[in-house]
Amino acid sequence: MSALDIRGLRKAFGGNVIIPDVTLELEQGLITSLVGPNGAGKTTLFNLITGFLRPDAGVVHYKGRDLVGLTPQKVTRRGIARSFQDLRLFNDMSVFENVLVGQESSLSLWGRKQHYENTEAVLERVGLSAQRDTRASELSYAERKFLNLARIMALDVDLFLLDEPASGLDGPSRQTFHALLRSLKAEGHTVLLIEHNLDIVREVSDRIAFLNKGEVMAFDTPDRIFADDTLTDLYFGTANRKKEASACSS
Ligand SMILES: Nc1ncnc2c1ncn2[C@@H]1O[C@H](COP(=O)(O)OP(=O)(O)OP(=O)(O)O)[C@@H](O)[C@H]1O
Known part of the structure; x- marks a missing residue:
């Protein structure tokens, strides 16, 4: 198909x-x-x-x-979700907030609780749960790449x-x-x-x-x-x- x-x-x-x-x-x-x-x-x-x-x-x-x-x-x-070569992260926001904001701005029909649960699950998947409260600007290069991926993987x-x-x-x-x-x-x-x-x-x-x-x-x-x-x-x-x-x- x-x-x-x-x-x-x-x-x-x-x-x-x-x-x-x-x-x-x-x-x-x-x-x-x-x-x-x-x-x-x-x-x-x-x-x-x-x-x-x-x-x-x-x-x-x-x-x-x-x-x-x-x-x-x-x-x-x-x-359809896409990522960009230049990582468009919100540097002053935490890892968690970066993923959350991405979902909310996509006008998802999910409620806030679902967004929170989904964000937790996606961070677990990409291995960033331990850094959930870290500011994006403080992440390593690889972590920033995975956060970028997490932001679009979180979308429905x-x-x-x-x-x-x-x-x-x-x-x-x-x-x-x-x-x-x-x-x-x-x-x-x-x-x-x-x-x-x-x-x-x-x-x-x-x-x-x-x-x-x-x-x-x-x-x-x-x-x-x-x-x-x-x-x-x-x-x-x-x-x-x-x-x-x-x-x-x-
Ligand atoms: N907005 C634009 N205005 C004018 N030219 C553009 C614009 N966007 C892309 N181009 C031109 O289109 C061509 C293709 O660019 P594109 O970025 O799509 O290639 P690419 O295959 O993704 O390259 P790379 O592998 O280097 O990222 C280039 O010559 C680029 O300069």
């Missing part, structure tokens, strides 16, 4: 066509990774799906209805769009992240993940969509994608240039 059905999506900024024509179908209950070189249009696609940007053309069908034209808040209410949604949730995590934290993704999947959630680390992509993905210059060049299982030299050359060529550039500038 299809969880999200994107047809003919197009977006240009000024005269610059960033997404010429994207068609992509996510299967319910699977983890799909969206990979591609820097600037391929991955985050733009997230913005188009979630109402942060309006496409010039195309449809985004979710549960049989088109999401195009809805505000981000309405998209969340339809059952079916589909999660995660923009580089594991970037910068070390080995043990990465295992925790994998376990969280597996638990979301076991609950029947659908996940679309933007991730640059191909080890993570290979380990967690059921499907990979390879985006290049705003077009889905390939959509397949990890084994088939990684066996395709054209795609790995395209990806690693760009990734290596990025690595060299950052080595030169540091």
